[in-house]
Amino acid sequence: MKTLHVELGDRSYPIFIGQGLLSRPELLKPYVKGRQVLIVTNTTVAPLYLQQCEAAFAGFDVHSVILPDGEQYKNLDTLNLVFDELIDQKFDRGCTLVALGGGVIGDMTGFAAAAFQRGVNFIQVPTTLLAQVDSSVGGKTGVNHPRGKNMIGAFHQPQCVLIDTDTLNTLEDRELSAGLAEVIKYGLIVDLPFFEWLEEHIEGLLQRDPQVLSEAIERSCQNKADIVAKDEKEAGLRALFNLGHTFGHAIEAGMGYGNWLHGEGVSAGSMQAVYMSKLLGNLSEEDQQRIAALFERAKLPVLPPSVEEMDNDKYLDLMAGDKKVQAGKIRLVLLKTIGEAYVTGDYPRELLERTLTEWRP
Numbered sequence: 001m002k003t004l005h006v007e008l009g010d011r012s013y014p015i016f017i018g019q020g021l022l023s024r025p026e027l028l029k030p031y032v033k034g035r036q037v038l039i040v041t042n043t044t045v046a047p048l049y050l051q052q053c054e055a056a057f058a059g060f061d062v063h064s065v066i067l068p069d070g071e072q073y074k075n076l077d078t079l080n081l082v083f084d085e086l087i088d089q090k091f092d093r094g095c096t097l098v099a100l101g102g103g104v105i106g107d108m109t110g111f112a113a114a115a116f117q118r119g120v121n122f123i124q125v126p127t128t129l130l131a132q133v134d135s136s137v138g139g140k141t142g143v144n145h146p147r148g149k150n151m152i153g154a155f156h157q158p159q160c161v162l163i164d165t166d167t168l169n170t171l172e173d174r175e176l177s178a179g180l181a182e183v184i185k186y187g188l189i190v191d192l193p194f195f196e197w198l199e200e201h202i203e204g205l206l207q208r209d210p211q212v213l214s215e216a217i218e219r220s221c222q223n224k225a226d227i228v229a230k231d232e233k234e235a236g237l238r239a240l241f242n243l244g245h246t247f248g249h250a251i252e253a254g255m256g257y258g259n260w261l262h263g264e265g266v267s268a269g270s271m272q273a274v275y276m277s278k279l280l281g282n283l284s285e286e287d288q289q290r291i292a293a294l295f296e297r298a299k300l301p302v303l304p305p306s307v308e309e310m311d312n313d314k315y316l317d318l319m320a321g322d323k324k325v326q327a328g329k330i331r332l333v334l335l336k337t338i339g340e341a342y343v344t345g346d347y348p349r350e351l352l353e354r355t356l357t358e359w360r361p
């Protein structure tokens with residue numbers, strides 16, 4: 001087992017990474033503050049891991065709530081099912097919520113914990129690759145609005161993150177690839193050696209080689225923890241994690257939540273950012289091909305939806321609602337080079353429009 005730390009003063013917390021950790025109650029129990037525990041999960045994950053998770057909290061007053069599965073349910077209506085359960089079971093301020101599932105469950109459970117009685121504790125038990133390398137760490141929580149991703153939420157850090165890499169054995173291939181989009185992202189924005197390592201090990205990751213997967217998860221979490229420690233609430237540096245997301249979130253909302261997976265939007269959206277970085281003279285044609293090749297080898301889309309599915313006006317309208325917008329300017333994460341990203345609103349609008357027109361199927 002490997003333990004990493006997110007350093008946030010008195011809100012610091014550990015990330016435990018290893019095989020079989022769901023069967024190690026001693027890791028979780030110190031992070032439960034009161035007696036009452038609510039495990040939040042969904043209809044897919046519950047039959048696979050709920051029993052094991054309940055056993056890990058044996059001795060506490062454990063309840064569970066099973067939500068419908070899918071990005072289309074990441075909204076306030078579904079969140080209310082969690083509040084209904086908390087209130088029906090008379091949970092108090094000393095309770096602990098446990099997110100057992102992928103990023104959708106993690107984001108919703110974290111937001112429920114941030115809002116219930118103005119804030120209670122929660123624990124992340126991520127079971128998708130995407131959640132293990134990204135969403136379970138850093139405290140961004142929330143739900144979608146029909147016209148914008150993650151529009152309603154809060155920063156609320158977990159007490160600990162427990163990553164049992166064995167849970168990845170049951171994950172569908174398409175979901176594994178979606179997680180790889182966020183893994184590749186770390187290489188692109190801050191970590192050239194990791195990008196090069198991924199070029200060597202991408203097939204091992206797709207074949208779920210446990211050692212290769214563990215290394216990718218550890219290096220991803222370390223990158224995430226380092227930046228979150230420096231900029232918890234996205235005053236600047238943390239926005240680099242948004243590479244490809246202004247485009248990608250527009251795809252997710254524009255195509256109807258759940259049709260494009262988050263990681264798929266991030267992959268195609270990152271390539272749009274790469275194309276624009278090339279138009280700006282930062283990246284070469286060879287860089288662009290090298291990055292596209294890695295996403296393609298990870299079985300991810302590099303092109304966005306067609307113009308017929310989503311035209312430029314719709315794209316721009318959705319992108320204009322992004323959380324990084326300042327004074328009406330769409331700020332984007334672009335690349336200076338592979339391994340170095342920056343956030344900017346200072347680019348010719350024409351280059352954004354050219355990107356939307358030219359980088360298309």
Ligand SMILES: NC(=O)c1ccc[n+]([C@@H]2O[C@H](COP(=O)([O-])OP(=O)(O)OC[C@H]3O[C@@H](n4cnc5c(N)ncnc54)[C@H](O)[C@@H]3O)[C@@H](O)[C@H]2O)c1
Pocket residue numbers: 042044045048069070071074101102103104105107127128129130131134135136137138139140141149150167168169170171172175178179262263
């Ligand atoms: N908070 C953050 O920092 C952050 C970061 C990245 C993404 N996100 C959010 O995370 C969400 C995407 O997360 P995701 O990719 O995990 O999607 P997801 O939560 O929808 O999970 C993907 C699918 O895998 C299933 N699943 C989960 N664990 C499984 C397992 N072990 N075996 C078999 N099936 C399993 C789920 O039920 C679901 O059908 C998006 O809403 C995105 O906005 C948040």
Ligand SMILES: O=C(O)C(=O)C[C@@H](O)[C@H](O)[C@H](O)COP(=O)(O)O
Pocket residue numbers: 134138140149150182234238239241242245323
């Ligand atoms: O942790 C962060 O910061 C991120 O931006 C991670 C992203 O991968 C994630 O998708 C996040 O939810 C996007 O943030 P948002 O603020 O654009 O909703």
Ligand SMILES: [Zn+2]
Pocket residue numbers: 134182245262266
């Ligand atoms: Zn993301």
